[in-house]
Amino acid sequence: MQFYGKTDMRRVKLDKIASAAQRAGVKEDVYVSDQIVSREGYVVAVRILEDKPVYNKLENPHGRMTRLKAGDVLAGVLGHRRALHGYAGDVPESLAVGDRLQVLNLGGVLGRCTSFNPDVGQPFETELLGAVLHFPHLGRRVGEPAHIGLEAIPEEDPGVEFPPLVAVLGTCMNSGKTAAACAVIHGLGKLGMRVAAAKVTGVSLQRDTLNMSDHGAVEALSFTDAGIVSTSPESAPAGARRLLSHLARSRPDLIVVEFGDGVFGEYGVRAVLADPKVQGAVAAVLLCANDPAGAWGAVASLSSDMGIAVTVVSGPVTDNEVGAAFVRRTLELPAANALRDPEQLTRFVREGLAVHG
Numbered sequence: 001m002q003f004y005g006k007t008d009m010r011r012v013k014l015d016k017i018a019s020a021a022q023r024a025g026v027k028e029d030v031y032v033s034d035q036i037v038s039r040e041g042y043v044v045a046v047r048i049l050e051d052k053p054v055y056n057k058l059e060n061p062h063g064r065m066t067r068l069k070a071g072d073v074l075a076g077v078l079g080h081r082r083a084l085h086g087y088a089g090d091v092p093e094s095l096a097v098g099d100r101l102q103v104l105n106l107g108g109v110l111g112r113c114t115s116f117n118p119d120v121g122q123p124f125e126t127e128l129l130g131a132v133l134h135f136p137h138l139g140r141r142v143g144e145p146a147h148i149g150l151e152a153i154p155e156e157d158p159g160v161e162f163p164p165l166v167a168v169l170g171t172c173m174n175s176g177k178t179a180a181a182c183a184v185i186h187g188l189g190k191l192g193m194r195v196a197a198a199k200v201t202g203v204s205l206q207r208d209t210l211n212m213s214d215h216g217a218v219e220a221l222s223f224t225d226a227g228i229v230s231t232s233p234e235s236a237p238a239g240a241r242r243l244l245s246h247l248a249r250s251r252p253d254l255i256v257v258e259f260g261d262g263v264f265g266e267y268g269v270r271a272v273l274a275d276p277k278v279q280g281a282v283a284a285v286l287l288c289a290n291d292p293a294g295a296w297g298a299v300a301s302l303s304s305d306m307g308i309a310v311t312v313v314s315g316p317v318t319d320n321e322v323g324a325a326f327v328r329r330t331l332e333l334p335a336a337n338a339l340r341d342p343e344q345l346t347r348f349v350r351e352g353l354a355v356h357g
Contacts, residue, residue: 008034013029016058018075018077018107019059019108020077020079021043021075022061023152030075032045032130034096036128038078038093040080040091044110044130048068048070050124052121053121055120057106059106065106075108076108083203083261086120086173087105087116089102097128103124107224148204152226154242157249158245163248164356165283166184166255167259169263169302170315171288171297172264172290179339186215189215194218196254197255200257201265201272202259203260204229205222222243225243226239231260233266233268234268237272237274264301274306283356286345288338289316291317292327292330295326311348312352313333314345334348
């Protein structure tokens, strides 16, 4: 869809740009149109209608958290979310200027909220101002709806072989996956290995990949870099292969792959693990669990349903000896806490890599 002439668009000054829109090349001064493509990944401008005392931050394209305030004009990205400890929402079938949308996550994903967790309160309410346009034709005022795939990484190269993968899985969100992934990245890097990193499922937010880079990853990418704002069982496998193919070109010794959400969530974790090329490259599995029941269920499901063996268990279940002893005695697996003993966690992962290799 294209828009021509001054009558089809108007100029808007943005106060905030969401990190989810980074791959769309959005600047502070944009043109918007009333003709809105109501599909995931498209960038729209909205006005924040209220102030909030909690869950009131936005990650900008530089990874910095800024506070959203009533009256702010924001460029966000249409997408869905299915967060156990946050918001659930979808993209409406159609949208028009003046419609209400909600901010579904800290990365600036926008949709119609269908459910929320009391801990984060009601989401920000916004007024839709229009579709943000980009101008691909040099010297011509022809605008097209901006999408986060505009500056995405190249498509998957099927001929590229993946290096060994360390899969970091969780029983649900907030189970310590990123902390464990970063501990392993740092530990293996100190041993002289070139470690790349990827986050292949979830909803758009740069925080985790920036953390991975800070801990020594030679390159860290997420599904947003592949033009996906929120993964699903349908989109996640191709997006994961695209990321891993791109990272493999720089020939890292291995890639630490974090799977956002949990193994039973709706973001496509199991679909990626079932992909033959991905599963064939997995050399170690680091499971993060909140409690013994979650650890037991995830280990059993991965083994019986998918033939995937867990290498080591981490996360809050290993915060003290009670949970760690359960993992060792009942599940007969190593247990290591990423925050308290990252060296031991790295050792268990390295041993798993050695057995696979």
